[in-house]
Amino acid sequence: MADPQTIAVEEMGEDDARAELARLADLLARANAAYHAEDAPILSDADFDAAKRRNTAIETRFPALKHADSATDQIGAAPSDGFAKVRHRVRMLSLGNAFDADDVRDFDGRVRSFLGLAPDAPLTYIAEPKIDGLSLTLRYENGRLIEAATRGDGSEGENVTANARKIDDIPQNITGAPDILEVRGEVYMDQADFAALNQRQGARGGKTFANPRNAAAGSLRQLDPGITAERPLKFFAYAWGEVSAPLAATQMAAIERLAALGFKTNPLTTRVDGTEAMIAHYDKIAEQRATLGYDIDGVVYKVDDLALQERLGYRSTTPRWAIAHKFPAELAWTRLDVIDIQVGRTGALSPVARLIPVTVGGVVVSNATLHNEDYIAGRDSKGGEIRGGKDIREGDWVQVYRAGDVIPKIADVDLSKRPEGTRRYVFPDACPECGSDAIREEGDAVRRCTGGLICPAQAVEKLKHFVSRAAFDIEGLGAKQVEAFYHDDTLPVREPADIFTLASRDAQALAKLRNRDGWGERSADNLFAAIDERRKIALPRVIFALGIRHVGENAANLIARHYGDWDSFERAMTAATPGEGAAWEELLNIDGVGATMAASLVTTFHQDRERASIDRLIAELDIQPVVAPSSTDGSPVAGKTVVFTGSLEKMTRAEAKATAERLGAKVSGSVSAKTDLVIAGPGAGSKAKKAESLGVEMIDEDEWLALIGET
Ligand code: IVH
Secondary structure (H helix, E strand, O other): OOOHHHOOHHHOOHHHHHHHHHHHHHHHHHHHHHHHHOOOOOOOHHHHHHHHHHHHHHHHHOHHHOOOOOHHHOOOOOOOOOOOEEEOOOOOOOOOEEOOHHHHHHHHHHHHHHHOOOOOOOOEEEEEEEEOOEEEEEEEEOOEEEEEEEOOOOOEEEEOHHHHOOOOOOOOEOOOOOOEEEEEEEEEEOHHHHHHHHHHHHHHOOOOOOOHHHHHHHHHOOOOHHHHHHOOEEEEEEEEEEEOOOOOOEHHHHHHHHHHOOOOOOOOOEEEEHHHHHHHHHHHHHHHHHHOOOOEEEEEEEEOEHHHHHHHOEOOOOEOOEEEEEOOOEEEEEEEEEEEEEEOOOOEEEEEEEEEEEEEOOEEEEEEEOOOHHHHHOEOOOOOEOHHHOOOOOOOEEEEEEOOOOOOEEEEEOHHHOOOOOOOOOOOOEOOOOOOEEEEOOOOOOEEEOOHHHOHHHHHHHHHHHOOOOOOOOOOOOHHHHHHHHOOOOOOOOOHHHHHHHHHOOHHHHHHHHHOOOOHHHHHHHHHHHHHHOOEEEHHHHHHHOOOOOOOHHHHHHHHHHHOOHHHHHHHHHHOEOOEHHHHHHHHHOOOOOHHHHHHHHHHHHOHHHHHHHHHHHOOOEEEOOOOOHHHOOOOOOOOEEEEEOOOOOOOHHHHHHHHHHOOOEEOOOOOOOOOEEEEOOOOOHHHHHHHHHOOEEEOHHHHHHHOOOO
């Protein structure tokens, strides 16, 4: 029997089909569990859908082999797994990525330019392996471990204290630590322990794991701590959260302090001076990678001096003072079966390569992104050649690569294996979902469906976005559920407002939901309760949830902070006209909002259909205005709009801006009647004049530093 994973459904014999259905059942069950457990999805949505389609195709050909609990029949949410939520007192961030030595040099350049350091000024970093596990934060009060939590979405994780207590590397009590100490690091599993675990699991008919990372995640996130105790989990400490007293003056000394307190720290952590030394250490770690005994996926560099780390601060989700230098992607060859077109939330037609499944770096890949029509044709956005100009065709033999968690891509095409009679791929000029024209605007690489909300694909994607984690995040109502509701004729959800009217639909329809497979009485009522709970919602989430093109989570935050409450925001969007007038200028003046984003926002509010849909939604909600974050309490500049002009001598413009923002100020690039304060250095010109004529308060750099208490 050939490997059933790679056989086309049409060519399968009954034994192949049976084996493949068993594999898919296991894969889908694991993917479902991992998805609902949320911190360790093992398949992308596209891969999940593809696996499910393959499952259905096989069942259709061999109906007698269909499993009683087939994934095909499951619509409802998996039972929520019952870990309590923990709000992180200090957010758990992720890291920016560098993929080659030049990216590392750029990183060093950005650090230096932010701090105003010359290229040859001494600057020390530490370099350490990037452990491929999952991050965990441990809170100690008066030397005792009182809480352990996963990262979750960075702001809120899951309480896994009972499980963390079962990990030998994690001390229950420590002496000589600050009264409050949050230790952060990575939970992982050694490769040998992973292999042995899989063998035990296999022998018992239990579930096996795709790689050590999944095994570590699955083992930590067990409702029964007894199971965690049986799993050989380990922990490396590499960072900290809240501390009542500083651990040390440098990253290296802080790590040494954690080691002295009894935590395992990575022995390959070293101080390095300058980029060439960083890269040399990276090469050294890369050489040792195969013999370490645990998975690593790169090297992390961090600015050593903690005072400099503090000055550098954070971008929205990553520190400016650290970066992950990733190992090169893993590669594999396989056959491209067909090219599918997916229609996204904003109408973009995205081509996806459906592949004969192949393992790339421990993960089964069955889809790869093809970006856009130029990419398929072998051209980049400027018309230059990629892959030596080779186009991609259905039936081609292609080289797939994965870098980290990103969607797999196609690196190369083997023309010698191209089947005869293939043709260049012709990109559709009509939306495959609704038939509307698909138009490519001047300068845009992407073709878009012009159907707007009448396009079912756009509507479904908008709904999925609406319920996503950074948006409404309704428990029990994920992407799969909203999609099912969208297609449901008895209880349809066609736009966000419909979610909030679900429970008040006619009694018969509701009774049907309660009796539906995979739902049942309890979960239907739980769902309605979860929906009701989300009526009261913070303004930034609402703005982000609208799914307006170019408006991401970070922009939604900035906009919400600027307007403060929904009514002011809505009034401003209604009043604004792209390209002119005070309301437009005000929008553009928000730091981080450019003309493209502003135009997209304003146009959305002026489209009748979109606007009506927004209005229906807002009528269902109780939107909470933005309050200045507590860390800016007592800040003399919180909520003030400030403008920096002229040259600064004590810090760079970038640092000045970041500091002001951290203290709750809005930093604007131009002076208007709304400006509260202008900080003018030597050489200040027209902005200072304008401030003077408007009577805006103006101070110099030293006065600014005195005001914010930094002298
Ligand atoms: S530092 C503020 N150091 O990588 C910086 N992270 O891609 C916080 N990771 O969520 C992270 N090894 O789970 C740091 N030596 C290391 C790491 C490491 C693995 C993970 C961590 C983080 C993710 C970011």
